[in-house]
Amino acid sequence: MIKVNGEKHSWYEGMTIKDLLKDVNNSHLYAVIRINEKHISRPYFEKTLVPDNSEVFLIPMIAGG
Amino acid sequence: MAEYKMESLKTFNYDRPVIEKGYANQTLCIDISDGVISIKPVTEKMKNVFIGGKGFDLWLLWNAVNSTTKWNDPENAICIASGPMGGTPVYPGSGKSIVTTISPLTGSVIDSNVGGYFGPYLKFSGFDALEVMGKTSKDIVIFIDGIDEKVQIFKASGLPDDSYTLSAILTEHFAKGRPRNISVVSTGPGAKNTRMGCLNFTWYDLKRKRARYKQAGRGGIGGVFADKGIKAIVARWDTVTTKTNNPANANTLKEVGRKHSREVVELDPKQNQMAQIGTTHLVTIMNDFDLLPTHNFQYGQHSEADNIGQEVFRRIFDPGYDGCWMGCTLACSHGVKDFVPLTGPYKGTKVFVDGPEYETIAGCGSNLGIFDPHTIIEMNFYCDTYGLDTISVGTSTAFAMECFEMGLINETHTHGMNLSFGNRLAALEVVHQMARGKGFGQIIGRGVRQMKIIFSRDYGADPDLMQDIGMEAKGLEFSEYMTKESLAQQGGYGLALKGPQHDEAWLIFLDMVHNFMPTFEQKAEALHWFPMFRTWFGLCGLCKLPWNDVIPEDNKDTPEPAKVMKHVEWYADYYTAVTGRQTTPDVLIRMSEAVYNFQRIFNLKMGFGQREHDNIPYRAVGPVKAVEYESRAERYDKQLVEKNNVDITGKTTEEKIALLREFREKLYEKLKDAVYKRRGWTNNGIPTVETVKRLGIDFPEVLELLRAYGVES
Numbered sequence: 001m002i003k004v005n006g007e008k009h010s011w012y013e014g015m016t017i018k019d020l021l022k023d024v025n026n027s028h029l030y031a032v033i034r035i036n037e038k039h040i041s042r043p044y045f046e047k048t049l050v051p052d053n054s055e056v057f058l059i060p061m062i063a064g065g
Numbered sequence: 066m067a068e069y070k071m072e073s074l075k076t077f078n079y080d081r082p083v084i085e086k087g088y089a090n091q092t093l094c095i096d097i098s099d100g101v102i103s104i105k106p107v108t109e110k111m112k113n114v115f116i117g118g119k120g121f122d123l124w125l126l127w128n129a130v131n132s133t134t135k136w137n138d139p140e141n142a143i144c145i146a147s148g149p150m151g152g153t154p155v156y157p158g159s160g161k162s163i164v165t166t167i168s169p170l171t172g173s174v175i176d177s178n179v180g181g182y183f184g185p186y187l188k189f190s191g192f193d194a195l196e197v198m199g200k201t202s203k204d205i206v207i208f209i210d211g212i213d214e215k216v217q218i219f220k221a222s223g224l225p226d227d228s229y230t231l232s233a234i235l236t237e238h239f240a241k242g243r244p245r246n247i248s249v250v251s252t253g254p255g256a257k258n259t260r261m262g263c264l265n266f267t268w269y270d271l272k273r274k275r276a277r278y279k280q281a282g283r284g285g286i287g288g289v290f291a292d293k294g295i296k297a298i299v300a301r302w303d304t305v306t307t308k309t310n311n312p313a314n315a316n317t318l319k320e321v322g323r324k325h326s327r328e329v330v331e332l333d334p335k336q337n338q339m340a341q342i343g344t345t346h347l348v349t350i351m352n353d354f355d356l357l358p359t360h361n362f363q364y365g366q367h368s369e370a371d372n373i374g375q376e377v378f379r380r381i382f383d384p385g386y387d388g389c390w391m392g393c394t395l396a397c398s399h400g401v402k403d404f405v406p407l408t409g410p411y412k413g414t415k416v417f418v419d420g421p422e423y424e425t426i427a428g429c430g431s432n433l434g435i436f437d438p439h440t441i442i443e444m445n446f447y448c449d450t451y452g453l454d455t456i457s458v459g460t461s462t463a464f465a466m467e468c469f470e471m472g473l474i475n476e477t478h479t480h481g482m483n484l485s486f487g488n489r490l491a492a493l494e495v496v497h498q499m500a501r502g503k504g505f506g507q508i509i510g511r512g513v514r515q516m517k518i519i520f521s522r523d524y525g526a527d528p529d530l531m532q533d534i535g536m537e538a539k540g541l542e543f544s545e546y547m548t549k550e551s552l553a554q555q556g557g558y559g560l561a562l563k564g565p566q567h568d569e570a571w572l573i574f575l576d577m578v579h580n581f582m583p584t585f586e587q588k589a590e591a592l593h594w595f596p597m598f599r600t601w602f603g604l605c606g607l608c609k610l611p612w613n614d615v616i617p618e619d620n621k622d623t624p625e626p627a628k629v630m631k632h633v634e635w636y637a638d639y640y641t642a643v644t645g646r647q648t649t650p651d652v653l654i655r656m657s658e659a660v661y662n663f664q665r666i667f668n669l670k671m672g673f674g675q676r677e678h679d680n681i682p683y684r685a686v687g688p689v690k691a692v693e694y695e696s697r698a699e700r701y702d703k704q705l706v707e708k709n710n711v712d713i714t715g716k717t718t719e720e721k722i723a724l725l726r727e728f729r730e731k732l733y734e735k736l737k738d739a740v741y742k743r744r745g746w747t748n749n750g751i752p753t754v755e756t757v758k759r760l761g762i763d764f765p766e767v768l769e770l771l772r773a774y775g776v777e778s
Contacts, residue, residue, distance in 0.1 A: 026622070031574065042353075042578070061575075061616050063613035064546070
């Protein structure tokens with residue numbers, strides 16, 4: 001089990017960020033997500049595994065300085 | 066503590082006006098040449114057209130200078146203002162000041178926004194804006210005491226040159242036991258000896274019991290300050306509450322302020338965590354998207370970027386509240402406690418470093434090929450205390466390093482210094498030399514535009530090549546984002562009024578990553594709306610971060626998620642609650658349009674502000690050198706084939722670079738056409754008579770100026 005934006009979400013062995021985002025509406029808007037305290041950017045969504053019990057935050061938009 | 070003396074030269078007593086709906090309704094003018102201090106009224110027309118903050122600054126500066134005024138002429142003024150909402154403690158990000166002057170780097174008007182307590186304290190002391198003009202051979206300290214209702218000019222001797230210790234001494238000197246009542250504006254020796262001096266604005270950190278500071282960095286304002294002979298300007302004010310700004314509707318203000326504050330408190334921990342790590346989260350994100358400048362903007366990515374990313378600074382920053390204005394819940398002004406520099410006058414001494422932020426990490430780190438956080442922190446510390454802008458220092462040093470590596474300059478010119486990328490000690494030595502006004506650092510301190518002239522004239526370096534790789538436009542050094550793959554951000558930099566600073570339009574992610582603006586018309590619309598709305602923050606005394614660095618959870622379901630309209634509507638309510646003037650989001654844009662166009666016309670007055678001045682170096686548009694092209698050959702080859710229908714078979718890298726350049730430069734010129742049209746400007750980039758009339762800035766001198774450039778109705 002993981003948490004996504006504070007809500008419980010099922011987890012399975014081998015789940016990548018790309019897999020996780022299939023369950024999210026308008027997932028194309030998320031270019032960056034945070035797993036616990038580590039930021040992961042879209043180029044790495046496909047190869048980054050989501051660890052069990054992790055807390056995932058979908059970062060809505062990067063707005064710059 | 067240093068032995069120093071302060072001799073009073075002039076005391077000006079005044080009656081402090083009651084603040085009315087966010088305005089003191091008067092400004093303070095100090096001519097330091099003859100010590101004349103005067104008060105000017107703020108008219109209703111000024112408030113209607115210029116709103117406050119940068120708008121007031123520009124109007125005062127416009128009236129102070131003429132078209133031939135140079136940065137170091139006595140009539141050049143330094144203008145500082147907050148804005149009608151500046152000094153509100155219940156709404157996040159409401160303590161900003163804007164500083165304007167004629168810049169030593171650009172020769173035209175520059176503006177720079179900054180946190181700290183000064184702007185609000187100035188207003189609560191009775192002045193919506195301050196203009197300081199004239200010059201003096203003495204070192205003077207100006208003291209604006211809102212509690213005792215007097216302005217004093219002191220002749221100072223024995224005070225330290227560097228801003229770090231000077232800020233601490235003057236805070237204690239004027240505090241009368243209450244250091245939180247004081248805000249000091251000062252600079253350091255680097256400002257005196259370069260063209261890229263900054264101003265430090267203090268705020269008092271109650272927990273750490275020290276004066277800390279933020280920087281008005283861009284455009285060399287610190288140099289004007291130092292050249293005038295001003296050691297510091299100090300404001301003193303008492304306790305601040307919501308009532309201090311006397312808003313038109315305190316209940317509505319509290320309600321909207323509470324909503325935005327609560328949202329920041331709830332969502333920032335889930336999103337960018339700026340209250341913990343500031344803007345450092347951007348480092349690795351920019352790197353991931355090939356946007357982090359490395360080695361003088363040649364590349365956007367480096368394998369060692371994680372070493373200077375947010376995970377490192379999360380460990381280094383001293384935890385605790387870091388709001389540069391009271392009550393800000395975003396509180397992103399982090400710092401490093403007990404840092405021990407390895408070089409310079411503070412070598413071996415524990416100091417507190419304010420920062421670094423993303424721009425400093427990229428400018429003094431990755432762009433110099435430096436991926437060591439401690440070197441970046443040390444450069445941050447010395448740039449601040451010497452009064453130097455970390456962005457211009459970074460971008461200028463990066464240019465010199467690339468010239469050195471390419472053999473355009475050599476150790477004969479650098480006085481034996483090896484200026485290769487990644488040379489940490491050399492980068493630090495450059496900063497120390499800037500402060501001393503000695504060695505090659507003094508040349509770098511003149512900025513990229515002057516270096517191009519000097520290297521070509523005195524060292525025989527290729528001027529065309531330096532034009533392509535020297536990252537300045539309008540004379541100002543680029544801030545730290547790669548723009549090669551974002552046409553909209555090329556415009557965001559190139560079409561910015563003061564030069565390539567991202568505060569006007571930061572569109573890289575929206576354009577390149579989110580693809581929110583695929584057409585020219587959409588890019589032009591974005592290059593209208595975003596600069597206007599961002600300008601509005603500078604009119605009102607606000608920080609833009611709470612607007613779009615914390616995003617409502619339902620924002621993605623709105624028609625235009627990039628604009629974060631829920632927050633824009635809150636800002637309209639906030640403005641109404643403070644000023645009593647009913648407004649809507651559309652009206653906020655209209656307010657900015659008037660000031661924005663006036664600033665463009667101000668550029669024209671100073672001999673700039675036309676299409677040719679919106680040009681940018683090719684390095685900002687595409688790959689200049691073969692190594693740049695080849696490092697991303699797949700991307701560029703694909704673009705040539707798929708977007709431009711080029712058969713690249715058998716073509717050399719140089720031939721492909723030339724073809725790509727032709728296509729991309731055409732696109733940039735086409736973008737200019739579209740943006741000028743959207744902004745209501747001529748094809749030469751000058752506001753039309755119809756535009757200035759629509760915006761209420763059709764003053765006789767404006768129309769006369771437009772006529773002189775062939776723009777008539």
